Amino acid sequence: MTALSEAAPVQPCYHCGLPVPAASYYPVHIQGQARLMCCPGCQAVAMAIVDGGLDSFYQFRTAANERPDILEGSSAKSAQHWAIYDLPEVQSEFVLPLSGQLKQANLLLEGITCAACSWLIETHLKKNPAVKSVTVNLTTHRCTIIWDEQAPLSEIFSALQAIGYSPRPATDDQQQQLIKRENRIALFRIGVAGFGTMQAMMVAVGMYTGATDFWLDFLRWLSMLVATPVVFFSAWPFFQAAWRSIQMRHLVMDVPVALAIGLAYLASVWATLTSTGEVYFESVSMFTLFLLVGRYVELRARHRNRLAFGNLAQLMPLTACCLRTENGCEVEASMPIKTLKLGDLILVKAGETFPCDGRVVAGESAVVEALLTGESQPVTKKSGDTVIAGTLNNHSPLKVEVTALGAATQLSAIERLASQAAEEKPLQVLSADRIARFFIARLLVVCALVFGFWLWYRPDHALWVTLSVLVVTCPCALALAMPAALSAATANLRKRGFLVARGHVIETLNSINRVIFDKTGTLTLGKFSLAEVQLLNQQELGARLPVLSREALLGVAAALETGSNHPLAVAFRPWQDICQASNVKQTTAAGVEGQIDGITYRLGTVGFATTICNITGAAIPPMTLPDDQHTWLLLTSEQGPLAWFGLVDQVRPDAAALIATLKARDIKVELLSGDHSGAVAQLSHQLGIDEFTAGAAPGDKLSHLGRRQAQGDKVLMIGDGINDVPVLSGADVSVAMASASDLAQTRADAVLLNDRLAVLTEALDVAGRTKGIIRQNLRYSLIYNLLALPLAAAGMIPPWLAAIGMTASSLVVIFNALRLMD
Amino acid sequence: MESLYFLVPCALVFIGLAVKALFWAINNGQYDNLDTEAHRILFDAEQKKKEEPSSTDTTKTPE
Numbered sequence: 001m002t003a004l005s006e007a008a009p010v011q012p013c014y015h016c017g018l019p020v021p022a023a024s025y026y027p028v029h030i031q032g033q034a035r036l037m038c039c040p041g042c043q044a045v046a047m048a049i050v051d052g053g054l055d056s057f058y059q060f061r062t063a064a065n066e067r068p069d070i071l072e073g074s075s076a077k078s079a080q081h082w083a084i085y086d087l088p089e090v091q092s093e094f095v096l097p098l099s100g101q102l103k104q105a106n107l108l109l110e111g112i113t114c115a116a117c118s119w120l121i122e123t124h125l126k127k128n129p130a131v132k133s134v135t136v137n138l139t140t141h142r143c144t145i146i147w148d149e150q151a152p153l154s155e156i157f158s159a160l161q162a163i164g165y166s167p168r169p170a171t172d173d174q175q176q177q178l179i180k181r182e183n184r185i186a187l188f189r190i191g192v193a194g195f196g197t198m199q200a201m202m203v204a205v206g207m208y209t210g211a212t213d214f215w216l217d218f219l220r221w222l223s224m225l226v227a228t229p230v231v232f233f234s235a236w237p238f239f240q241a242a243w244r245s246i247q248m249r250h251l252v253m254d255v256p257v258a259l260a261i262g263l264a265y266l267a268s269v270w271a272t273l274t275s276t277g278e279v280y281f282e283s284v285s286m287f288t289l290f291l292l293v294g295r296y297v298e299l300r301a302r303h304r305n306r307l308a309f310g311n312l313a314q315l316m317p318l319t320a321c322c323l324r325t326e327n328g329c330e331v332e333a334s335m336p337i338k339t340l341k342l343g344d345l346i347l348v349k350a351g352e353t354f355p356c357d358g359r360v361v362a363g364e365s366a367v368v369e370a371l372l373t374g375e376s377q378p379v380t381k382k383s384g385d386t387v388i389a390g391t392l393n394n395h396s397p398l399k400v401e402v403t404a405l406g407a408a409t410q411l412s413a414i415e416r417l418a419s420q421a422a423e424e425k426p427l428q429v430l431s432a433d434r435i436a437r438f439f440i441a442r443l444l445v446v447c448a449l450v451f452g453f454w455l456w457y458r459p460d461h462a463l464w465v466t467l468s469v470l471v472v473t474c475p476c477a478l479a480l481a482m483p484a485a486l487s488a489a490t491a492n493l494r495k496r497g498f499l500v501a502r503g504h505v506i507e508t509l510n511s512i513n514r515v516i517f518d519k520t521g522t523l524t525l526g527k528f529s530l531a532e533v534q535l536l537n538q539q540e541l542g543a544r545l546p547v548l549s550r551e552a553l554l555g556v557a558a559a560l561e562t563g564s565n566h567p568l569a570v571a572f573r574p575w576q577d578i579c580q581a582s583n584v585k586q587t588t589a590a591g592v593e594g595q596i597d598g599i600t601y602r603l604g605t606v607g608f609a610t611t612i613c614n615i616t617g618a619a620i621p622p623m624t625l626p627d628d629q630h631t632w633l634l635l636t637s638e639q640g641p642l643a644w645f646g647l648v649d650q651v652r653p654d655a656a657a658l659i660a661t662l663k664a665r666d667i668k669v670e671l672l673s674g675d676h677s678g679a680v681a682q683l684s685h686q687l688g689i690d691e692f693t694a695g696a697a698p699g700d701k702l703s704h705l706g707r708r709q710a711q712g713d714k715v716l717m718i719g720d721g722i723n724d725v726p727v728l729s730g731a732d733v734s735v736a737m738a739s740a741s742d743l744a745q746t747r748a749d750a751v752l753l754n755d756r757l758a759v760l761t762e763a764l765d766v767a768g769r770t771k772g773i774i775r776q777n778l779r780y781s782l783i784y785n786l787l788a789l790p791l792a793a794a795g796m797i798p799p800w801l802a803a804i805g806m807t808a809s810s811l812v813v814i815f816n817a818l819r820l821m822d
Numbered sequence: 823m824e825s826l827y828f829l830v831p832c833a834l835v836f837i838g839l840a841v842k843a844l845f846w847a848i849n850n851g852q853y854d855n856l857d858t859e860a861h862r863i864l865f866d867a868e869q870k871k872k873e874e875p876s877s878t879d880t881t882k883t884p885e
Contacts, residue, residue, distance in 0.1 A: 115861035137855045184848050191844040195837050215823065222830060226837070 013038035015046045015164070017064030021577050030055050045164035052124055052163075061116035065164055082154035082161070084319045084334045085169070091153065094169035098146065102132060105153060106170040107143045109136070109160065117165070124163050125156060142170055179303050186296050189234040193289040196230035199223075200282040207279075220272040220279050227281035231265045235288045237295075251437045257479045259440070261288060278468070283806045290810060294483040297491065320355045321347040323399065337405075344402045348393045357404035360385050365395040395586060435478065435778065450793045461795060469792045477781030477809035482774055484817035489770040492821050497753040498763045505749045508733050509767035511714045515662055516705070516727070518719035519673035519680060522737055523687065523757075524649040528571040530554075531630050532646035553643045555579050557635050560594045560603045568631065571647050591633070601637050603645075609634040613641065631679075649679065651686065654758040659687050661761045668713070672701055674723050701727040718752075718760070735760065766820070773820055777813045784809040 011020045014028070014035035026043035027034045030050055037043040045065075049057055084090055096104045112118070118136035121143065125134045130151030136143045145156060160167045170176070203223040211219050235258075242258035245251060264280045271277035322335040323345040332347060337355050340346070345361065348354055354367075366378030369391045378394045381387055387400060389409040406412065450469050454462035486507075490500045500506060520526050533550055555578025561569035562576050562584070581594035581601075591604010593612070602609040613636050630646035662669050671692035673680045680694035693704060705727050708715050717724070717731035728734035729747045736748035738755045752759055788805055791797050797805075847853065 118861070135855070138861075180854060183854065187848050187853055188845060191848070192841060195841055195844075199833070199837055215826075218826075218830075225834070 011036060012064075013042055014058070015042040015065050030058055042164075045162065048162040049120065049124075049164075052127065054120055054123055054163075057116050057120045060119070061114050063113040065113055065117075066111040082157035083152075084154075084336070085157055086152045086154050087336060089336045089338060090169075090319065095153070101149050102146055103149050105145045105147070105156075106176070107145065107160075107167045108170045109141050109143050109165045109167055111165040112136070112138065112141050120163060121160065121165060125159060128156065128159065131156065142176070143167070182299065183303060186292070186299055189237070190289070190292050190296060193230050193234035193285060193292050196226045196234070197282070197285040197289045199226040200230075200285045204282040217272075217275055223279065223281040224269060224272050227265070227268075227285050230285045230288055231261060234292060235261050235284075238288075238291070251440055253435070253479055253482070256440050256443070257291065260479075280806075286807060287810065290480055290814065291483065294480070294487045297487040321349070323347055340402055340405060342402055342405065346400050346402060347397055348387075348400055349397045350393055350395055352393050354387050354389050354391055354393065354400065356389050356400075356402050356406075357409045358387050358400035358402050360387060360398050361401050362399040363397055365393055365398050368392040368394050439478065446789065446793075453793075454795075465793070465795045468795075468797060469789065477784060477806075477813045478778065480810055480813050481777035481781050481817075484814045485770050485774045485777060485820060488817045488820035489766055493763055493766055494753075496759055496762050496766075497756060498759045499751040499753050500749070501751065502749040505733055506767045506770050508714065509716070509764055510771050512667060512716045512733060512764075514668040514670065514708060514713040515716045515718065516670045516672050516708075516731070517689075518717075518721065518724050519671060519675055519683060520649060521720040522652075522718050523655045523671070523683060524651050527650055528568050528631070528647045529650045530571050530645060531648035532644075534644040534646070536641050536643055550643075551575075552578070553635060554645075556581075556596055556601055556642075557603050557633075557645060559596060560584060560592045560601060568633065568647055571645075599637050601635065601642075603633055603635045606634050609636040610641065612636060612638055651683065652755075652757055654756060656687050658757045658760055659689060663688070665764070670708075672696055672704060672727070674698075674701070674721075698723045698726050702730055705730050718757075770820055773817060777816055780812055780816070781809055 012018065013020050014030065015037055018038050020026075020036050020038045024038065026037040026040060028037060028043055028046040028050060029035075030046065035046070037046055042065075049055060091103075091105075094106050096106075098104050109121070112121075115138060118138055121136050122134045125131050125145065128147075128151065130148040131145060132148065133146040134143065147153070147156060157167050200223045203219050203226070207216060207219050207223070238254050238258045238261060241252065241254035245255055261284055264284050267277065268279040268281050268284070271279050319334050319336055320340060322333050322340065324331050324333060340356065346355070346358070350365070360381050360383050362383060364380065364382040367381045367387060368378050369388065381398065386403070387393075387398070388411070389404070390411040404410075447466055447469055451462055451466040454465050486503070489506050493500055493506075517523050533554065535550060535553070554572065554575040558572035558575035559579050559581040561572045562581065579596055581596050584592060584594035586592050587604070587608060590608035591602055593600065593602045595601070600612060602612050630648050633645045633647065635642045635645065659669050668691070669689050671680060671684050671689045673692070673694050674696055675694060680692055684690075684692040696704060701724070705715060705717065709730075709732070714732045716733045716735065717727050718735045718737070719728055720737040724736075725747050728736060733750070734748045735750045735752060738751060738753050750763075784805065788797065852859075
């Protein structure tokens with residue numbers, strides 16, 4: 001056994017911040033000082049940055065970089081890797097031809113951590129004379145490059161790779177354009193409403209402070225001039241929505257809003273044209289502005305959700321390594337996925353994603369199918385087995401025959417299941433719409449009665465009194481009561497790390513009485529750690545070795561696992577510097593073998609590990625797993641078994657607290673996992689969850705949810721995997737973790753931005769407070785309307801008072817809602 | 823009061839210009855990406871300071 005080196009103080013890598021292994025030495029001179037890097041990848045990236053004269057990047061960045069993926073080999077090889085993106089078929093997905101020789105490419109960049117990254121990328125790429133413009137969007141991690149097509153795009157890709165950002169084509173450009181257009185139009189409308197309101201209010205001051213005769217008329221015309229674009233441009237969406245809702249015979253709040261804006265505007269126009277009555281242009285404009293700002297906040301929240309997490313949008317690779325027989329020998333060729341046909345043979349290397357469903361023809365490997373099953377443990381695939389698009393090949397190359405492509409794959413089937421669930425989702429009726437329904441009918445009846453009375457009492461006043469009733473009782477405050485409170489609550493929750501993506505979330509949160517959790521990645525971190533080590537009594541087993549300490553055995557295990565990217569290998573990382581192994585061989589779904597100081601060790605399943613023990617004399621006692629709560633690995637040497645290592649998926653630190661809080665609030669808690677292992681029961685027991693289901697497929701999960709909803713439960717679902725997507729779509733409120741797959745996030749109603757489960761409790765609190773504020777707001781505005789109605793009906797409210805009343809009631813409601821911000 | 827005949831149209835022209843300027847800014851993409859641009863100024867200023875000595879270096883050493 002080598003002398004166990006003293007654990008050196010762990011130094012973080014200057015580039016990525018991960019600990020630098022003691023045995024490694026990868027220095028880079030940055031601003032006159034030698035800095036240590038953790039791996040050749042970081043070193044290469046840091047050197048590329050320094051050589052480019054961009055070392056001040058390290059001074060300005062506010063967060064450590066991500067550890068770059070190393071592309072083996074020289075830069076020539078890396079350029080070859082990207083060469084596929086020079087093909088016109090591949091480029092057609094993300095490149096737009098501009099005028100002349102210029103082209104525009106939309107890319108997604110992995111590895112952007114802070115604002116300095118955008119500076120680094122822009123400055124680095126602009127050194128290439130062919131690159132005309134580079135814009136990096138920090139929020140969306142998207143990068144738009146305009147370049148001269150004389151230079152190959154692959155050159156730009158490898159330049160990005162050199163400084164540590166892996167580029168991927170952004171193929172969801174249409175959605176991007178749509179979002180951009182929506183955002184711009186909303187800003188146009190707010191801008192027009194803002195300027196219009198300012199002018200109309202200024203003019204109103206003149207009208208109310210004593211303009212008479214000619215000047216009064218003049219000012220009226222003026223305010224009509226500035227209010228008209230506000231009504232016809234800015235308020236247009238309200239009219240559209242109201243019209244749609246009337247056509248569908250389903251009244252929403254937009255109807256009274258449109259009615260109020262429309263009638264107040266028409267009455268004012270009539271008054272201006274005939275020089276009678278009163279004008280309400282400034283009230284109309286202001287009301288429109290307030291509503292638009294509220295809607296804009298909501299729109300931004302929705303867009304942010306779709307954009308910021310679109311980073312994993314491309315689950316599928318764009319190209320595949322296709323095997324063709326030419327002149328009797330097999331040739332590998334990179335081909336765009338689009339040109340693949342059924343029956344083609346493709347080679348999927350270790351670490352690559354399967355581009356299509358297929359059948360393994362040759363090779364044996366471990367495949368991570370967490371996509372479908374939620375299970376993080378790899379599954380062995382050998383000749384004749386089927387593989388599924390979107391799953392990850394973990395170990396060694398596989399030759400696969402294509403059996404399904406594109407929309408025919410199982411992944412597409414899951415997406416279809418999700419959209420079906422979303423359609424059947426119980427419709428959440430916003431209470432604002434219920435009020436609208438209640439309110440409109442009664443308002444119209446009252447108006448008719450008032451008009452009838454005045455027609456009989458004083459026919460010449462009837463029209464004006466009725467209009468003033470309509471304007472005074474215009475449900476401005478009522479219409480603002482909900483959106484103002486919801487916008488404030490949304491902003492507040494966003495600050496806490498709970499991103500609300502759909503309008504009904506805050507309201508529905510209050511009625512939730514059951515929370516269903518997914519296991520891996522939600523209640524647990526999805527990262528394995530060492531839970532238990534059981535040393536086997538080596539003397540008893542007849543071993544002739546000196547007894548190794550717990551620490552030394554861990555060192556041996558870590559050394560064996562050093563080169564592995566298996567999820568279980570991560571658990572041994574802390575001990576990996578103790579000794580080094582040679583001749584390490586991995587066997588799929590079994591374990592690893594390696595030599596340390598001339599002794600062969602094996603780590604893995606019982607069957608795999610015990611086969612190397614050749615104990616003379618004593619037979620090996622049958623090895624049984626200590627229990628089924630952990631994942632157990634056995635370490636053996638040629639002389640006999642040495643130790644059991646029990647690994648466990650780490651539970652999120654705040655999971656237990658959250659579950660206790662939920663139970664204290666009389667909310668039922670349930671665990672629904674696709675995982676088969678006994679770990680589900682163990683975890684439920686540990687966290688105090690009474691109901692749990694293991695081994696549920698995506699479809700099972702959905703039908704389980706359906707049964708719960710049929711019982712009358714309002715269900716909140718928290719999940720992260722693609723296998724959770726259908727349930728997330730079907731739940732009353734669904735929450736995705738920040739680390740969740742993209743599909744899960746776009747289908748979820750809300751996202752936990754920093755993966756802190758405790759935020760959920762805060763969200764429930766804020767939702768409760770919001771409900772209270774909305775009630776108050778509705779009460780204020782109803783009281784105001786009820787007080788104003790009889791006075792207006794009696795013809796006793798002068799128009800300036802009506803305008804002040806309208807404004808004041810709106811402001812009261814808005815300021816009350818702002819209390820939710822903290 | 824007659825000055826209003828001049829001042830009011832003036833004000834209207836100004837509103838028109840303001841709206842136009844806003845539309846131009848929005849169409850120019852200035853509101854699409856608020857984070858990156860907010861930080862850019864910090865790096866550019868520092869970079870110029872750094873570039874000056876390095877550019878004198880290159881002039882001294884003949885290529």
